[in-house]
Amino acid sequence: MQLVTGTLLHCLPKSPVQLEHSPETTLLIDDHGRIEAKGSLADLQKQHPKAPVIDYKDRLLVPGFLDTHIHFPQMDMIGAMAPSLLPWLEKYTFPTEMGFRGRSDLMLKAAHQFVDELLANGTTLACVYSSSNHDVTDLLFEVFAQRGLRGIIGKTSMNRHAPAPLLVPLADDISQQKALLQRWHGFDQRLALALTPRFAPSCTPDLMHALGELHAEYPDTYIQTHYAENVGELLWIKELFPEARDYLEVYESFQLLGPRTILAHGIHVEEDAMQRLAQTQTIISHCPTSNLFLGSGLFAWRKMEEHGVPIVLGTDVGAGTSFSLWQTMNEAYKVAALRGTPLQPVDLLAAATWKAAQALGLTDVGSLEVGYQADFQVINIRARPLLERRVKSASSAAEVLAALIHLADDRCVESVWVNGKQLRSS
Structure with a gap:
């Protein structure tokens, strides 16, 4: 068991798709690399006092x-x-x-x-x-x-x-x-x-x-x-x-x-x-x-x-x-705008995460909900000062996501986890 804390930004596995932006949220990842629970760090530590804690303070946890x-x-x-x-x-x-x-x-x-x-x-x-x-x-x-x-x-x-x-x-x-x-x-x-x-x-x-x-x-x-x-x-x-x-x-x-x-x-x-x-x-x-x-x-x-x-x-x-799929989402937004059929930020993130997993028949990948595989990336907005400034001025989760779509890149990817294992750390 391990506890990973950060600000969750992901698509809830629902239709129509919904965006969740959840600050200071902890994921309990079990020995099989699956998200067993999520909630406050204090509550989950009481239940699992021996589980190591990885605290990504001020970082975003986004599905891989x-x-x-x-x-x-x-x-x-x-x-x-x-x-x-x-x-x-x-x-x-x-x-x-x-x-x-x-x-x-x-x-x-x-x-x-x-x-x-x-x-x-x-x-x-x-x-x-x-x-x-x-x-x-x-x-x-x-x-x-x-x-x-x-x-x-x-x-x-x-x-x-x-x-x-x-x-x-x-x-x-x-x-x-x-x-x-x-x-x-x-x-x-x-x-x-x-x-x-x-x-x-x-x-x-x-x-x-x-x-x-x-x-x-x-x-x-x-x-x-x-x-x-x-x-x-x-x-x-x-x-x-x-x-x-x-x-x-x-x-x-x-x-x-x-x-x-x-x-x-x-x-x-x-x-x-x-x-x-x-x-x-x-x-x-x-x-x-x-x-x-x-x-x-x-x-x-x-x-x-x-x-x-x-x-x-x-x-x-x-x-x-x-x-970069951030760059891909950025350009997909522009293509849709040129056709006069604009997309919402959640449409783009869903197509790169949960909806992609669903289309491929993968029912436990692409979201950070309980029961899903712990596949996620840790995004540090401070890696790009302009992105940090824009996120801090955002008034909604959709605006935070829009800032990422248009400004995030590989400089912002601090860590990547697959199946509960850290595969990359900058």
Whole structure:
């Protein structure tokens, strides 16, 4: 047992979502890393006099972030500029990913640095695209396991329309997916495999069919891919799949949609497709820093929400320009404002924490309520004097959260805990 004290700022696990701002509140964390109780330090100390106390006085305790779309190899190409998505893939992405092969000291260092960056930004769960190389993906799982982070990780499947070193034949890909599944899926209840067709143009119909069959065989695996990000991409889909009525039907036809599927972007989507996304409860990961960087378009958050589509947030490093989900929320707010459909601070925090967990089927992550896993970040507003000044002038919890969304960054993340264990301390 241990007692952790601070000011709680989190979403209560209720619908409609509610924000709780609770100063000088203590969490009792049990031996399994779960929040057993919360209340005043004095009361909980009376009940558990031998429990050590960690007092984060004047700090905020915020749930750890869930980054639902990020690329491990693309860490090395953040900020690489190109006119749009497809030229960017050809000029920067594919050449970079060709270097992510094998179990080398270089790959081990890269995996640790990737985890360092996630933790430095308060991320406690990441949905990660590895390269198409099995050994690199296996190594990344190992580092996540060793470091204690939660991860939904996938070896990217691709067997066409990319440089030869990145392509993996269908039979080899499925064999490698099964090996990763057997070793890592469900490991320590923190790690899971995501079947990861890069996007429809990179996979032959036979490969997507095989991935759909593998998911049917192991329905608790996740699926992650890209969808409707760019106008040029949509035109390419029409050429490659002329029989499909729209982009979404390509994935539908291979049984790749459902409540454990995460589609990144979803910018250029007709209302009929939104209805089908909602019917299948397929998740859309909104990646605003990436969409703005590549000029892909403005995501229709409110329209998607009205149809009942689960919306979560992703940094999409490296088209995305930051590992920070605070920065991602900041840009998501601006995108919605440009569409004339503003979001509230609680909408944004929920999409990065509790609602993301719910969408992923994780019922005990993303909030600081009793019964939830003790996954949280400790935010020191004094690390940024302007943020401290703005928070002190705030008149409500929503204003405090808004200040964090627009001003907080990795300098403010003092400590990160996952499953009741401190994984990072600055």
